[in-house]
Amino acid sequence: MNLNKHFFNQAGIFLLFIISFWFITVMYLKPPSEGMVLKQGDMQQVRLMRYAAEQVKESTGQLPQWNDRLFSGMPGSLITGVEQSSLLLKYKVTELFGLVKSPFNFLFVSMLSMFVLLLSVKVDRWLAAAGAVGYAFMTFSISSYEAGHITKVLAMGVMPGVIGGLALLSQRKYLLGAAVTALFFGMVVNYFHYQIAYYAGIMVAVYFLVEWAFAVKNKEFKHVLMSSGIAAVAMGLAVLTCIGKLSDTNDYAKATMRGGSAVEADNGSKGKQVGKKGLDMEYAFSWSYGVDESFTLMVPGFKGGSSNEMVSDADFGDTRLPLYFGDLQFTSGPVYLGATMMFLFVFGLILAFVWRKDKPQSEGAVLNYRWAVFGLVTFIVALLLGMGRYFPLNEYLFNNLPYYNKFRTPMMALVIAQVVVPMIGLLGLHRFITLMAEDGLSVAGQQRVMKLTAIVSIVLVALMIVITMGTDFSAAETDKRIAEQGGLETVTKIKALRSSMVWNDIFRSIMFMGALLFLIYMILMKQISALVTGLLVIGMVSFDMMGISKRYLTDDNWEEKEIEEGIMPSAVDNQIIANNKEGKRVIDYRGGINHTFNDNTAGAFHKNVGGYHPAKMSRYQDVMSYCISAAGPTGTGDIMNNHALDMLNCGYIIGLSQDQKSEIVEPRNTALGHAWFVDSVKEEATAKDALSDINFMDLKKNAVIEKADYSGKVEGEAKGFTLQSRVFNVDSSAGISQTYYSNDSIVYKSNNSNAGLAVFSEIYYNEKNGAWKVFVDGKEAQSLRVNYILRGLEVPAGNHEIIWVYKPSDRSLMLNIEVASSALILLLVAGSLLQLGMKIEEGAA
Numbered sequence: 001m002n003l004n005k006h007f008f009n010q011a012g013i014f015l016l017f018i019i020s021f022w023f024i025t026v027m028y029l030k031p032p033s034e035g036m037v038l039k040q041g042d043m044q045q046v047r048l049m050r051y052a053a054e055q056v057k058e059s060t061g062q063l064p065q066w067n068d069r070l071f072s073g074m075p076g077s078l079i080t081g082v083e084q085s086s087l088l089l090k091y092k093v094t095e096l097f098g099l100v101k102s103p104f105n106f107l108f109v110s111m112l113s114m115f116v117l118l119l120s121v122k123v124d125r126w127l128a129a130a131g132a133v134g135y136a137f138m139t140f141s142i143s144s145y146e147a148g149h150i151t152k153v154l155a156m157g158v159m160p161g162v163i164g165g166l167a168l169l170s171q172r173k174y175l176l177g178a179a180v181t182a183l184f185f186g187m188v189v190n191y192f193h194y195q196i197a198y199y200a201g202i203m204v205a206v207y208f209l210v211e212w213a214f215a216v217k218n219k220e221f222k223h224v225l226m227s228s229g230i231a232a233v234a235m236g237l238a239v240l241t242c243i244g245k246l247s248d249t250n251d252y253a254k255a256t257m258r259g260g261s262a263v264e265a266d267n268g269s270k271g272k273q274v275g276k277k278g279l280d281m282e283y284a285f286s287w288s289y290g291v292d293e294s295f296t297l298m299v300p301g302f303k304g305g306s307s308n309e310m311v312s313d314a315d316f317g318d319t320r321l322p323l324y325f326g327d328l329q330f331t332s333g334p335v336y337l338g339a340t341m342m343f344l345f346v347f348g349l350i351l352a353f354v355w356r357k358d359k360p361q362s363e364g365a366v367l368n369y370r371w372a373v374f375g376l377v378t379f380i381v382a383l384l385l386g387m388g389r390y391f392p393l394n395e396y397l398f399n400n401l402p403y404y405n406k407f408r409t410p411m412m413a414l415v416i417a418q419v420v421v422p423m424i425g426l427l428g429l430h431r432f433i434t435l436m437a438e439d440g441l442s443v444a445g446q447q448r449v450m451k452l453t454a455i456v457s458i459v460l461v462a463l464m465i466v467i468t469m470g471t472d473f474s475a476a477e478t479d480k481r482i483a484e485q486g487g488l489e490t491v492t493k494i495k496a497l498r499s500s501m502v503w504n505d506i507f508r509s510i511m512f513m514g515a516l517l518f519l520i521y522m523i524l525m526k527q528i529s530a531l532v533t534g535l536l537v538i539g540m541v542s543f544d545m546m547g548i549s550k551r552y553l554t555d556d557n558w559e560e561k562e563i564e565e566g567i568m569p570s571a572v573d574n575q576i577i578a579n580n581k582e583g584k585r586v587i588d589y590r591g592g593i594n595h596t597f598n599d600n601t602a603g604a605f606h607k608n609v610g611g612y613h614p615a616k617m618s619r620y621q622d623v624m625s626y627c628i629s630a631a632g633p634t635g636t637g638d639i640m641n642n643h644a645l646d647m648l649n650c651g652y653i654i655g656l657s658q659d660q661k662s663e664i665v666e667p668r669n670t671a672l673g674h675a676w677f678v679d680s681v682k683e684e685a686t687a688k689d690a691l692s693d694i695n696f697m698d699l700k701k702n703a704v705i706e707k708a709d710y711s712g713k714v715e716g717e718a719k720g721f722t723l724q725s726r727v728f729n730v731d732s733s734a735g736i737s738q739t740y741y742s743n744d745s746i747v748y749k750s751n752n753s754n755a756g757l758a759v760f761s762e763i764y765y766n767e768k769n770g771a772w773k774v775f776v777d778g779k780e781a782q783s784l785r786v787n788y789i790l791r792g793l794e795v796p797a798g799n800h801e802i803i804w805v806y807k808p809s810d811r812s813l814m815l816n817i818e819v820a821s822s823a824l825i826l827l828l829v830a831g832s833l834l835q836l837g838m839k840i841e842e843g844a845a
Contacts, residue, residue: 021111036558043148048600064743066806069603070611073763110136110157117164123430126534131422137545143333155196158187169227178234179832186238210374240821244814251769256615258406262687288388289411290327296334298342301505325475333552339509345421348428358445375424385413473498584651649761675736677756703786748802760791770808
């Protein structure tokens with residue numbers, strides 16, 4: 001074992017590229033180095049939803065397990081995380097032991113991950129660096145980061161490394177391949193963006209489908225069976241590193257919109273969001289990428305860019321305008337994979353197919369062909385999935401593919417294409433340079449590659465021009481709003497700006513494609529070296545991708561850190577805090593009902609009826625849609641006289657004055673309080689009927705239960721709760737008072753001369769990952785769900801102490817599994833590096 005000069009030379013060269021990636025990151029994201037932070041809307045919502053929980057931690061030393069500041073209450077683990085999880089891979093690997101932290105990590109890990117993938121398929125380092133830069137600066141990543149979708153862009157960033165690991169396994173580098181696969185897939189899942197992890201799984205599935213197809217054709221089963229098994233074990237280890245969080249989320253998902261609804265909403269004016277077994281398809285497919293919109297992969301402004309595009313114009317000056325005119329409701333930017341990257345992708349595919357036909361017995365041609373088939377199939381799958389409602393087969397997949405109906409935004413599937421486009425493109429260019437040096441492809445084959453690439457490029461450009469010539473550059477809803485505000489002349493001027501942007505960007509892409517075509521011609525004529533080619537490609541890709549990404553991450557996206565960090569109560573907040581001694585809930589109605597359920601501002605200082613979170617409970621969503629929204633039955637939009645808000649003990653409305661210029665507070669005197677005894681219980685056969693009763697029943701005197709929950713005399717045996725009586729005698733002195741409140745435990749005192757049913761204005765939650773347990777005089781009692789979302793309890797006659805305690809599931813076993821699997825992966829990495837060093841030395845000797 002002699003790890004000496006040659007090994008450290010190779011490691012040093014690799015390190016120089018890594019340092020270069022860090023330097024590019026720091027230079028591109030210069031404002032953070034100067035104390036600036038991004039104005040990220042979603043991240044501000046995250047800070048607001050976490051604020052109260054973090055205040056509790058400051059005073060008690062522990063994060064609360066239940067968060068009471070949005071949607072009247074939900075598990076805290078979905079907001080502040082599972083505190084005791086090891087999360088070893090996320091915090092120790094992706095941030096390189098603290099050396100590369102947010103906001104620099106997303107660009108850095110993206111370049112590193114694609115660099116690893118391209119090196120794994122044996123692409124020249126300089127070309128691999130070009131692919132790394134191109135991948136990191138693709139606009140979907142940049143615009144997602146600008147919006148604050150941090151976990152998404154980080155998970156996207158490390159996806160290429162997974163395919164890099166599989167590529168090493170295909171080369172029979174089993175230890176190194178297992179380590180790389182486990183490490184990068186571990187990072188994907190540890191960022192907990194499940195939709196991106198799902199797409200990573202689809203990409204891996206396509207890879208092995210292609211591998212097995214070739215194995216069957218060539219009758220080579222042993223190796224593919226071994227590599228498949230090792231990959232399965234490696235990815236299994238990766239999943240185990242965060243099994244606690246995954247299990248927690250899976251259990252909670254059953255109660256959320258992703259788990260389906262107990263009542264299917266009427267698909268009329270309500271605009272339902274939840275289906276029977278998952279999200280409603282119309283809601284889930286609302287962000288589908290249009291068929292012709294796919295040309296933005298090559299021409300960024302093909303559909304006008306963004307709904308808030310920065311322009312410099314003689315009529316409008318320097319401002320932002322709604323130039324987007326595509327099929328989406330709105331967008332912060334196009335999915336642009338790069339004119340350079342897309343051209344090289346087409347070139348790489350053509351090279352692979354021509355080379356395979358020209359040299360069918362060549363081992364290199366066969367291998368390149370397999371990668372090209374994988375790249376092409378994966379790209380087509382991503383494109384079709386991204387089209388959502390515009391591709392008929394997606395409806396079948398939505399209803400039948402496991403877990404697929406838990407996700408929305410089909411266009412996100414294009415992240416799969418982001419991985420394979422630079423991979424196939426740079427691999428193809430590298431092979432072309434190598435073939436020219438080795439003269440491995442016939443002259444006729446070389447010329448055919450050149451001609452076919454030129455023909456396909458011309459056809460694509462011609463198609464874009466024809467489509468653009470038939471476009472009127474209008475966006476119906478946007479233009480209608482502009483006309484109402486600025487007149488038809490303004491609409492005409494904006495259409496002219498859209499037209500100008502499309503034609504300019506088409507010309508821009510043509511220039512890049514032409515430059516690369518000329519570069520390939522120079523390679524063909526042997527007039528340029530591999531090193532110069534690599535440097536030129538880095539320059540073109542950087543100019544292409546960074547130039548467009550700067551449109552969507554500009555200087556005005558940054559602000560001083562002091563401004564960003566300030567979460568201070570407003571005058572109306574202080575007014576409520578001063579008067580709300582009973583701890584009633586608040587509804588934030590400053591922007592109407594849409595604002596109520598898409599904003600966490602009120603939750604920073606009050607128990608909030610509304611809020612913003614991508615995974616609210618489905619039953620709560622039903623109450624929002626049917627009982628609080630104006631789109632529900634007649635009268636439900638009247639928040640001053642609303643039964644659902646009454647039972648949720650909503651005591652205050654934050655709204656705007658009549659002139660819409662100042663914030664005001666209005667008390668709601670009909671709130672029912674923390675708990676109360678009811679006279680009777682009504683049983684409904686369906687959840688929909690139970691939900692409907694909320695709007696019309698006197699909830700102070702009556703409660704409603706569902707047959708599916710109730711066991712007693714209806715089902716014959718105990719499958720849910722039991723209920724001894726349906727009618728109760730409530731005397732005038734009976735009552736329940738709240739004597740202690742914290743996020744995770746609530747204490748009440750009850751007084752009733754008769755046994756009765758108490759209703760509590762708290763959210764019922766009883767899942768595997770956690771449940772509210774109730775104790776009467778120290779003995780555990782049986783809780784029940786009443787009024788669709790609230791907690792109920794049969795209370796014996798007399799005076800009693802009632803304690804509700806939220807108890808998450810025991811995670812000690814899962815924590816041990818996480819730590820053990822993380823340690824195994826790190827041992828795999830260490831062992832593979834040692835083996836790699838030894839092989840480098842052997843090769844040098």
